[in-house]
Amino acid sequence: MESGRDDFVIAIRSAFLKKGNQQKFSLLSLIIFSIIFLILGNFNFRIVNFNRTVIKEIIYYSSFIVNVPENIIKNSLNNVSDHFNHYDDYLVTKDELQQLKNKDIEKKIITFENIELKKLIDDYFIEDRQTYAKVLIDKESPFLRSIVINKGSRNGVKAGMAVYDDIYLVGKVVEVNFLTSRVLLISDINSKVPITIQPLNIQGIMSGLEQASGQLQYINKEKLVSDNNQKMIVVTSGVGGIFKSGIPIGEINSADTSSNEKLIVNFYRDFSQLKYVKISSHIKENININMDESNKKIFEENNSQINEMNNQADDIKVLKQQKIINNEIQLKLKSENIRLKNKLIDTQEELRKSSKKINSNQEKIDDLNFLELNLTYGHKCKKSFFKPQFFKIGTDEYRTCVLNKGIIKKD
Amino acid sequence: MNDKKKYFLYKYTPVFLLFTSILNEIDFNLEFKYFTFNFAYILIFYYSLKREGAIGYIFIFIAGLFNDTVNGLPMGISSLSYLLLCTTAAYLRNITLRPNLIKDWLFFLIAILILNFVTYTCLILFFNYEINYFDQMINIMGTFFAYLVFSYVFRFYDDYILGASN
Numbered sequence: 001m002e003s004g005r006d007d008f009v010i011a012i013r014s015a016f017l018k019k020g021n022q023q024k025f026s027l028l029s030l031i032i033f034s035i036i037f038l039i040l041g042n043f044n045f046r047i048v049n050f051n052r053t054v055i056k057e058i059i060y061y062s063s064f065i066v067n068v069p070e071n072i073i074k075n076s077l078n079n080v081s082d083h084f085n086h087y088d089d090y091l092v093t094k095d096e097l098q099q100l101k102n103k104d105i106e107k108k109i110i111t112f113e114n115i116e117l118k119k120l121i122d123d124y125f126i127e128d129r130q131t132y133a134k135v136l137i138d139k140e141s142p143f144l145r146s147i148v149i150n151k152g153s154r155n156g157v158k159a160g161m162a163v164y165d166d167i168y169l170v171g172k173v174v175e176v177n178f179l180t181s182r183v184l185l186i187s188d189i190n191s192k193v194p195i196t197i198q199p200l201n202i203q204g205i206m207s208g209l210e211q212a213s214g215q216l217q218y219i220n221k222e223k224l225v226s227d228n229n230q231k232m233i234v235v236t237s238g239v240g241g242i243f244k245s246g247i248p249i250g251e252i253n254s255a256d257t258s259s260n261e262k263l264i265v266n267f268y269r270d271f272s273q274l275k276y277v278k279i280s281s282h283i284k285e286n287i288n289i290n291m292d293e294s295n296k297k298i299f300e301e302n303n304s305q306i307n308e309m310n311n312q313a314d315d316i317k318v319l320k321q322q323k324i325i326n327n328e329i330q331l332k333l334k335s336e337n338i339r340l341k342n343k344l345i346d347t348q349e350e351l352r353k354s355s356k357k358i359n360s361n362q363e364k365i366d367d368l369n370f371l372e373l374n375l376t377y378g379h380k381c382k383k384s385f386f387k388p389q390f391f392k393i394g395t396d397e398y399r400t401c402v403l404n405k406g407i408i409k410k411d
Numbered sequence: 412m413n414d415k416k417k418y419f420l421y422k423y424t425p426v427f428l429l430f431t432s433i434l435n436e437i438d439f440n441l442e443f444k445y446f447t448f449n450f451a452y453i454l455i456f457y458y459s460l461k462r463e464g465a466i467g468y469i470f471i472f473i474a475g476l477f478n479d480t481v482n483g484l485p486m487g488i489s490s491l492s493y494l495l496l497c498t499t500a501a502y503l504r505n506i507t508l509r510p511n512l513i514k515d516w517l518f519f520l521i522a523i524l525i526l527n528f529v530t531y532t533c534l535i536l537f538f539n540y541e542i543n544y545f546d547q548m549i550n551i552m553g554t555f556f557a558y559l560v561f562s563y564v565f566r567f568y569d570d571y572i573l574g575a576s577n
Contacts, residue, residue, distance in 0.1 A: 011505040027501065030472045031494045037476070037487030042537070052486060059434075059480040066434040137481060144483045144540075175483070182483050189541050207541075 053177045060148050060180045064136040112309050114246075130280040131155055136180060138274060145188035145208060146171070147274060152179045157279055162243050164278040168268045169193070169236060169247045173279065181279075185271050186249065187211055194239035195249060195265075197232050200224065206234065206249065206265055211272060214250065216263035224252075224263070234265045244282045373402045380406035417574065424568070425458045425465045433478045447546070448553035449523075451478065453561045455493050456519055459500035461565075471497060485538050488530060495526045512562060520555045527551055 040048045082089075133149035151157050153176050163170045163183045171191060175182035184191050187208040195206045195216070204219040216234075224232070231251040238245025250267040381401035383390040390407070391398035401407055432450045451474070458465040475490025482489075499522035503515065527547065534540035 007506070011502050014501070014505050027468055027494055027498050030468050031491060031498075033472065034475065034487040034491040034494060038485055038491065038533070038537075041485050041487060055476065055486075056480050059477050063434040063477075063481050066431065070435055139481050146483045148481075184483075189543050209543075 056175075056177050057179055060136055060177075063139075063148075064150075067137065108309075109313070112306060112313065115306065116310065129156055129161070130278065131157065132276055132278050133157075133181075134276055135274045138272065144190070145185045145211070145271070146174070147183050147185065147271075147277075149181050149183060149277060149279070150179065151279065152177045152181050154178055157181050158281065160242060161279050161281045162247070164247070164280065165269045165271075165274055166278075167248060169243065169249050170269065170271065170274065170277055172242060183277070186214060187267065187271055193243065193249070194237045195234050196237040196245070197224070197234055197252065200232065203237055203239065209262070209264065212267050212270060214265040214267065216252070216265060219263060221263070370399060370402060373405060377402050377405045421569070422465075425454060425462075426467075426470050429454055429466055429470070429474050430477070433474050433481065446553050447550045448557040449550060450557075450561075451489075451493065452496060452523055452554050453558050454565075455496050456500050456522065456558070457562055457565050459497045460504055460515060462569075463501075463504065468494065468497060485534070488533055491533075492526045492530045495529065496522055499525070512559070515562070516555075516559055519558050523551055523554055 041052070131151055133151040133155075135147050136150050137148040149163075157173055157176055159173050159176050161173045163172060169186060171183045171185040171188075173181050174184040185208065186193055186206070187210065189208050191208045193206045193214075195204055196202065197204065197216075197219070202219060202224065205217045206214045207217055209215040231253055233251055234249045236243040236245055236247040236249065248268060250265040252263060252265055378393075381390050381398050383392050383398075391401055429451060432454070455466065455471055471493045472490045475488075475493045476486055478484070478489040478493075479486045499518070503518050507514075531542055531547070535542065
């Protein structure tokens with residue numbers, strides 16, 4: 001037993017301390033070096049940081065150079081497969097282009113409306129600093145999913161800046177060197193992104209899971225009930241101020257929401273195919289920043305365009321309201337017209353009846369007048385044996401004679 | 412191939428392989444979902460065990476720093492794990508009288524379990540990293556199984572291609 005322990009101690013001591021053939025350092029000394037490196041890394045000493053930055057710069061560029069042959073092979077294979085898939089891609093793209101064109105106009109209007117609304121709640125961010133970078137290393141470690149890009153503090157990159165592929169979120173800058181930076185991908189388990197699920201407007205946190213997917217956390221699944229099995233879109237919520245709100249990340253298949261498994265977000269972009277990325281930071285619009293002339297011009301142009309669009313939108317709103325009012329007036333006028341027409345017809349009928357009545361009354365009055373005069377002057381017109389020149393009763397001449405109060409003598 | 416070239420390859424192939432695998436994007440975390448392995452572990456353990464001094468400890472230390480930088484880990488953590496692996500290999504070499512591949516293989520499993528434990532503990536406790544244990548388990552098992560294959564490949568390369576046994 002004693003000898004066994006001695007053997008163990010001797011073997012361990014030999015393993016740690018013995019310098020092998022052509023070894024300049026013992027294992028123990030190098031292990032101590034490693035631990036010192038680890039401990040120094042935790043402290044923010046200027047000289048340590050400087051040395052670390054220099055080492056990183058050298059290694060990143062060495063790694064990039066070593067990767068060149070493999071990248072050439074990879075790119076060649078991609079090119080070949082692209083050529084094979086060219087026609088199929090063309091058909092899909094054509095179809096998509098048509099759909100996108102249709103959506104584009106609608107999107108523009110919604111975007112401007114969105115900007116207006118965001119301005120109202122003081123949540124409208126504009127791009128402060130923007131730069132494009134090439135991906136130097138996208139080595140996928142089991143510990144950390146990250147990429148190294150060829151822009152550093154010299155190019156104005158700062159830790160915490162958001163990184164995009166086109167308009168989609170890729171990650172954020174976590175380490176800045178002089179010429180290079182490291183970007184933590186959102187597919188990494190250490191990445192926590194505040195998100196909103198649209199159209200249900202549910203807030204949550206997304207952490208990385210696999211290369212092309214993330215996992216949603218702190219979300220009440222019962223609320224996740226969508227209509228028609230449509231895909232739910234995951235965008236950044238802007239909570240915490242690291243990312244601006246509304247950056248698209250991926251989609252959740254609504255079928256997943258019903259099961260008791262993890263809620264998985266399928267990313268829009270494949271992070272293993274990144275070549276170039278956009279790095280940008282955002283500020284609120286009302287903050288005055290030092291812009292150069294070209295940026296100012298673009299900013300003013302954009303502003304004037306937004307104002308113009310807003311004015312046009314206002315005009316359209318006014319015109320729409322006017323149209324609605326006009327339609328209402330037209331309808332009222334139509335109904336009034338119909339009513340008046342009916343009234344006119346009724347009035348005409350009444351008038352006709354009245355005139356008829358008046359006529360009959362006039363006739364009656366004439367008759368009464370005649371009868372009255374007849375009593376007084378009838379004898380002056382009545383034909384008799386002695387007055388043969390007078391008129392027979394009931395004739396028109398007799399009536400005329402009575403109404404004239406007797407025969408009018410001619411001079 | 413003349414003896415000079417053979418000797419050159421015999422001497423520098425492990426170092427070249429180690430630095431290439433660390434600096435290159437062919438990092439053996441393959442596209443397969445359930446199969447990844449750590450090539451550097453296999454290479455370091457095999458050559459520390461079979462050919463002492465094939466990869467100098469200082470090279471292993473530097474390779475660890477390179478690996479940390481490329482992978483974005485705290486600098487020194489990979490060096491520590493590589494050197495611990497060398498220690499276990501040196502210990503095994505010291506206690507072994509009759510080398511046996513299966514024994515080496517099982518000892519390798521214990522070694523990588525211990526040094527991964529050390530690595531994960533450091534990362535979690537001191538550097539606040541979050542680790543996907545399922546992926547790590549797959550990586551460990553993949554490394555364990557791949558060791559058997561690569562030990563045959565390395566032996567074939569050393570013995571038959573370079574004729575080191577002669």
